[in-house]
Amino acid sequence: MADLIPFTRRSFLSTSAKLGAVAAAAPYISRAAEVGAKGADTLNVAIIGCGEEGRILANAAMPIPGIRFAAVCDIWPYNLTRTERLLKKFNHPAQPFEDYKDLLANTKDLDAVLIATPDFMHAEQTVAALKAGKHVYCEKLMSNTVEGARSMVLAAREAKKLMQVGHQRRSNPRYQHAREKIVREGKLLGRITNISGQWHRAVSDDYGYPNGQAIPEAKLQKYGYANMHEFRNWRWFRKYAGGPVSDLGAHQIDIYNWMLGSNPRSCIASGGVDYYKNHEWYDNAYIIFEYPTKDGLVRAQYQVLTTTSAGGGYHEYFMGDEGALKMSENPRFTKLYREARAPEWEPFVAKGYILKPETGEGAAAPVKPWEKPGVKKLAGPAPRGATVDVRETAQLSAWDIPVTLDKAIHQPHLENFFDAIRKGTPLNCPPDEAFASAVTVLKVNEAIAAKKELTFTPQDFIA
Amino acid sequence: MSAHHAPSSETNRPEYTAAFLVLRLWLGLRTLFAGLEKFESGGSFSFENYYKNMARMAGGISGASILPLWATKTFAFFLGYALVLLGLSLLAGFKTRGTLFFTGLLYTGLSFGLMVVQEGEGVAWLGVHVALVAFALVLVRHNRFALSSEQGN
Numbered sequence: 001m002a003d004l005i006p007f008t009r010r011s012f013l014s015t016s017a018k019l020g021a022v023a024a025a026a027p028y029i030s031r032a033a034e035v036g037a038k039g040a041d042t043l044n045v046a047i048i049g050c051g052e053e054g055r056i057l058a059n060a061a062m063p064i065p066g067i068r069f070a071a072v073c074d075i076w077p078y079n080l081t082r083t084e085r086l087l088k089k090f091n092h093p094a095q096p097f098e099d100y101k102d103l104l105a106n107t108k109d110l111d112a113v114l115i116a117t118p119d120f121m122h123a124e125q126t127v128a129a130l131k132a133g134k135h136v137y138c139e140k141l142m143s144n145t146v147e148g149a150r151s152m153v154l155a156a157r158e159a160k161k162l163m164q165v166g167h168q169r170r171s172n173p174r175y176q177h178a179r180e181k182i183v184r185e186g187k188l189l190g191r192i193t194n195i196s197g198q199w200h201r202a203v204s205d206d207y208g209y210p211n212g213q214a215i216p217e218a219k220l221q222k223y224g225y226a227n228m229h230e231f232r233n234w235r236w237f238r239k240y241a242g243g244p245v246s247d248l249g250a251h252q253i254d255i256y257n258w259m260l261g262s263n264p265r266s267c268i269a270s271g272g273v274d275y276y277k278n279h280e281w282y283d284n285a286y287i288i289f290e291y292p293t294k295d296g297l298v299r300a301q302y303q304v305l306t307t308t309s310a311g312g313g314y315h316e317y318f319m320g321d322e323g324a325l326k327m328s329e330n331p332r333f334t335k336l337y338r339e340a341r342a343p344e345w346e347p348f349v350a351k352g353y354i355l356k357p358e359t360g361e362g363a364a365a366p367v368k369p370w371e372k373p374g375v376k377k378l379a380g381p382a383p384r385g386a387t388v389d390v391r392e393t394a395q396l397s398a399w400d401i402p403v404t405l406d407k408a409i410h411q412p413h414l415e416n417f418f419d420a421i422r423k424g425t426p427l428n429c430p431p432d433e434a435f436a437s438a439v440t441v442l443k444v445n446e447a448i449a450a451k452k453e454l455t456f457t458p459q460d461f462i463a
Numbered sequence: 464m465s466a467h468h469a470p471s472s473e474t475n476r477p478e479y480t481a482a483f484l485v486l487r488l489w490l491g492l493r494t495l496f497a498g499l500e501k502f503e504s505g506g507s508f509s510f511e512n513y514y515k516n517m518a519r520m521a522g523g524i525s526g527a528s529i530l531p532l533w534a535t536k537t538f539a540f541f542l543g544y545a546l547v548l549l550g551l552s553l554l555a556g557f558k559t560r561g562t563l564f565f566t567g568l569l570y571t572g573l574s575f576g577l578m579v580v581q582e583g584e585g586v587a588w589l590g591v592h593v594a595l596v597a598f599a600l601v602l603v604r605h606n607r608f609a610l611s612s613e614q615g616n
Contacts, residue, residue: 370523370580372500372516 042066043418044110048100048125049117050074050083053139057114057166058083060410062090064418071107073097075223076231078213100125104132112162112421114414115139118234119241120224123148130159137417139166140254141246142431142438149438153431153463162420164427165434167254168413169329177403178327179259181353182336183318188348190322190339192293195256195300197316199248202309203275207232229278236279243281244304245271245444252316253444254429254437255327256289256300259318263436263461264289264300267454269447275307283307287444324396329409335361336401340394355400362398436461483602487553490599493592494566495550501543513543528579538572545569556609563603567596 043066047054050072061067069092074080080096087094097103104110112135115125123143129136136156142165143149156163169175182188206229214228225231226239234240235247242250257263271285283306291298305311315328322342326335336354338345348354357363367373405412419425439461447454504512521535549569552562570592577585606612 368523368580368582369526370520370576372504372519 041422042068043112043421044068044070044107046071046073046103046107046110046113047083047094048073048103048113048115048129049121049139050076050079051116054079054114054116055083055086056408057116057137057139057410057414058087060408061114061414062087062092063407063411064415066422067418068092069094070110071095071097071103073100073103075099075219076213076215078210101128104129104134110134112137112417119144119246120148120234120239123151126152126163127155130155130161130163133159133161135162135417135421137164137166137414140434140437141242141250141441142434144241144246144442146439146442149435149442150463153435156431162417162427163431163434164413164417164420165429165431165437166410166413167251167258167429167434167437168410169251169255169327170258170428171413171416172329172405172409173412174331174334174401174403174405175255175327177353178325178401182325182348182401183259186348186351186353188323188336188338188342188345188354189318189320189325190342191295192260192298192318192320193296194319195260195291195298195302195317196319197252197256197300197302198304198311199244199252199314200303200305200309200311201244201248203307206236206278233279236276236281238280241281242442242445243279244283244306245281245285245287245448246441248314249285249287249302249304249444250437250441251329252314253289253302253441254434255316256291256302257437257440258433259316260291260293260298262291262293262298263456263458264291264440265456266290267440267443267447267456268452269444270451271448282445282448285444285448287447289440331404334401336399337396338399339396345399352402355402357398357400362400432463435463479602479605480607483599483605484608486595486599486602487556487559487606490563490566490592490595491550491553493550494546494553498543498546498548498550501546514540517543524576524580530576530579535576538576542569542573556606557611559606559609559611560600560603563596563599567593567600570596 045061045067047058047069050058051074054072054074058069061069069087072080072083072087072094073096074083075098077098080098084094084096095103095107097106104113113125113129115122115129115136115138117125117139119141120143122138122141123145126136126138130152138152142152152163183192209228209232215225215231217227220227220231224239225234226237230237230240236243241247267287267289269285269287271282271287273279273281273283275283285304287302289300289302291300313328313330313333315326315333318325318327322339323345324337324339326333326337328334345354349356359366413428416425416428420427439456443454443456499508501516502508502510502513504516517539518536521532521539524530524535525532545565546569549562549566552558553566570589574586574589574593577589
């Protein structure tokens with residue numbers, strides 16, 4: 001046997017080392033293997049805007065088979081080089097460009113562009129890319145102006161090219177399951193009467209930049225930026241974006257429209273620059289919308305606070321007369337609640353729509369190692385102080401949603417975009433629907449400034 | 464039924480007899496069903512279930528304490544049968560004084576198992592049982608409607 005299988009300690013170590021190297025490199029090899037030369041099904045893609053969001057999109061798109069990053073663009077060499085290196089590490093032949101116009105003019109066989117620049121550039125760059133015959137995936141908010149957003153919709157129609165806007169929750173399988181199975185088919189919430197949503201963030205410092213990496217002032221001004229501070233912190237300035245309401249709120253207010261299949265008829269809001277001294281946009285805002293739906297009016301409250309992380313993170317909470325659905329991109333904040341008066345939900349467990357929680361809120365008390373499992377424990381009386389008023393209704397029971405997303409949160413939305421190009425799959429966030437969401441969001445800042453209720457007609461949401 | 468002895472005149476009142484009878488029946492039922500539930504799993508009762516449940520209990524206690532598995536297993540495999548027998552004896556009123564004493568010892572043994580895994584709530588719960596057994600021993604001289612009589616009061 002020893003002659004047949006010569007296996008010494010040295011050979012074992014050598015083989016193990018090689019196997020270890022292969023195992024460590026496996027994710028890289030699997031990503032790189034897809035790239036190389038352009039095949040029949042391969043899509044040549046470019047990224048315009050290589051900041052934080054651009055790199056998030058690049059990382060989310062790379063695991064998708066048949067995606068080849070042919071070009072990258074950013075006016076800041078620091079960001080451009082980082083993204084170029086990232087893509088080249090995975091064998092993407094990403095050519096760097098400073099100006100998106102050069103990228104569109106000089107990248108051969110380009111199929112699509114991913115735009116992740118500040119909001120004020122979205123309309124200009126999207127329209128140019130569509131006119132150049134490229135499909136466009138543009139980050140939200142679609143534009144910082146209604147006119148800009150409208151020009152994008154019209155350009156997509158005229159060019160007959162696809163445009164997807166980056167409201168990625170719409171492609172999240174958990175959100176899709178919640179809308180299709182729980183809300184629409186199962187009607188577990190009954191009649192939705194209210195929505196509450198929020199995004200709370202702690203105070204944070206402004207972005208800076210590494211020594212020696214500042215963009216020369218003349219170049220900044222050529223591309224529309226006042227200075228390096230505004231370039232790095234564009235989300236807070238009126239010229240470039242819509243502040244936290246559009247930056248964070250856009251994702252969640254879009255989900256209000258999407259879940260209800262409706263646009264609001266009015267908006268009243270309060271907000272202000274309460275805390276930061278060197279920002280232009282409202283750091284805290286409270287908003288109330290009224291949504292007309294076929295089942296009746298829905299009142300929807302939303303708050304975005306950037307001076308506290310207290311109060312439960314970020315979520316969209318849909319409340320009906322039979323149940324409530326708390327959704328969030330973070331599964332930790334997701335939960336489903338049943339009113340005591342609602343019909344039994346057990347049949348929906350059997351159908352696979354919902355789950356009884358195994359851990360956390362609503363779960364049975366954990367069984368100790370020495371206890372017999374499966375013993376039904378009677379709920380004890382509410383602790384003293386838990387019920388303080390006879391007008392309190394029975395406590396809601398908590399349930400789970402049996403769908404989780406096992407990849408980067410942007411990946412399904414990009415997959416949907418690429419599938420639409422290749423196979424004609426319907427887009428999950430087409431231009432018309434994104435326009436309606438953009439109008440809804442942009443009107444909030446108007447309502448805050450006007451300090452009065454704004455009313456809308458259905459026509460306001462049509463490009 | 465049993466012949467009964469004669470308690471002293473100040474305690475020879477029907478409410479003592481009634482109090483002890485209620486206590487004996489409660490302890491009997493509680494002990495009987497504490498034993499029977501150890502044979503249950505998924506709604507069915509069997510000896511197979513019993514040894515599975517008891518092995519889990521013994522393993523859980525040993526895994527979380529210094530008690531050796533042979534000791535916890537020995538106690539666990541004996542426990543269910545003992546509870547059923549003691550429960551039936553209490554209900555029937557058979558050798559009530561001795562039965563109460565051994566029931567109290569059994570609950571104390573169970574409490575010890577939970578003490579070593581620092582299961583405070585369980586210890587308190589079993590402590591209530593032990594206290595009731597002790598109280599029953601104080602009142603046992605008023606035992607009536609029993610299969611066998613109590614001697615030596």
